[in-house]
Amino acid sequence: MRKALIAVQAEQFSDAQIQTLDRLIHAHYAQHVSDEALLTIWNQLPKGQAFTDYKDSQSSMITLECPNGFAQEKRVRMLTALESDWRATTGQNPHEVMLALVEQDLFGTLFASNQQRLSWMGRLNLIVKMIKSIVRARLSGSPVSFNPNL
Amino acid sequence: MPVYNVATRRPLSYELRKETARCITDVHCGLTGAPSEFVNVIFMHGHKLKSGNALSVICNVRSGGNRNAELTEHLRLQILEGIASVTGIETDRIEARLLGFPASWAMEGGEILPEPGEEEAWLSRTHA
Numbered sequence: 001m002r003k004a005l006i007a008v009q010a011e012q013f014s015d016a017q018i019q020t021l022d023r024l025i026h027a028h029y030a031q032h033v034s035d036e037a038l039l040t041i042w043n044q045l046p047k048g049q050a051f052t053d054y055k056d057s058q059s060s061m062i063t064l065e066c067p068n069g070f071a072q073e074k075r076v077r078m079l080t081a082l083e084s085d086w087r088a089t090t091g092q093n094p095h096e097v098m099l100a101l102v103e104q105d106l107f108g109t110l111f112a113s114n115q116q117r118l119s120w121m122g123r124l125n126l127i128v129k130m131i132k133s134i135v136r137a138r139l140s141g142s143p144v145s146f147n148p149n150l
Numbered sequence: 151m152p153v154y155n156v157a158t159r160r161p162l163s164y165e166l167r168k169e170t171a172r173c174i175t176d177v178h179c180g181l182t183g184a185p186s187e188f189v190n191v192i193f194m195h196g197h198k199l200k201s202g203n204a205l206s207v208i209c210n211v212r213s214g215g216n217r218n219a220e221l222t223e224h225l226r227l228q229i230l231e232g233i234a235s236v237t238g239i240e241t242d243r244i245e246a247r248l249l250g251f252p253a254s255w256a257m258e259g260g261e262i263l264p265e266p267g268e269e270e271a272w273l274s275r276t277h278a
Binding site: 007050075080118 | 151155157161164167168171172175186187188189190191192193194195196198200201203206210245247249254255256257258259260262276
């Protein structure tokens with residue numbers, strides 16, 4: 001299963017907007033990248049915990065995994081289409097939306113690095129929190145979403 | 151891009167987070183020449199870090215262009231020392247890791263990011 005990590009500012013978007021954005025990500029991914037299952041993981045950053053250009057951030061960061069050797073032309077099509085639909089949904093300006101389509105080897109390194117810096121107890125806490133979030137999402141039919149503070 | 155992801159055991163105050171973000175942005179832009187609007191710093195707490203570390207920062211940065219291994223390592227060390235200076239945490243309790251990836255894999259301002267060192271034309275286009 002492929003993964004997408006999305007970081008947004010908590011309370012910046014409504015639940016309905018997040019559902020819409022999640023659907024857009026899945027739709028564009030299926031159209032431009034792959035029909036493989038995609039797990040989207042939403043990090044909702046509490047106010048005052050993110051800064052861009054020295055100021056409290058209003059930015060969204062979307063990092064998606066793709067196969068190794070993915071064609072650049074297809075990458076640009078995917079990112080352009082998603083960026084346009086994302087901003088139409090959120091009303092953000094272009095500089096508040098950062099997207100990346102990262103090949104699986106490097107994506108794996110990025111994903112693992114967040115766990116590798118933790119002690120075994122820290123990893124356990126993170127895994128438990130992730131599992132709880134996934135179960136809650138499955139039960140409610142909403143995207144997997146959590147506050148990154150453990 | 152870059153995104154500096156800072157994890158701590160204990161929460162830092164808002165003022166300390168802001169000051170740490172300022173320091174990281176200053177160091178990053180001063181050494182690489184990147185515009186400050188590219189620099190994102192995210193904080194999270196409650197993370198039980200390995201080896202008794204009090205703070206860990208992981209950053210994905212654009213690779214290639216005018217950036218070589220020496221510059222990247224210098225950046226990592228300057229970030230580490232800057233954070234230590236601002237937070238008062240000893241450098242041996244801070245972990246800093248930089249992960250490089252191609253600028254062409256990311257988009258901001260509605261355009262694929264420029265190669266490091268080629269920001270000027272990109273900025274005038276995206277701010278036109």
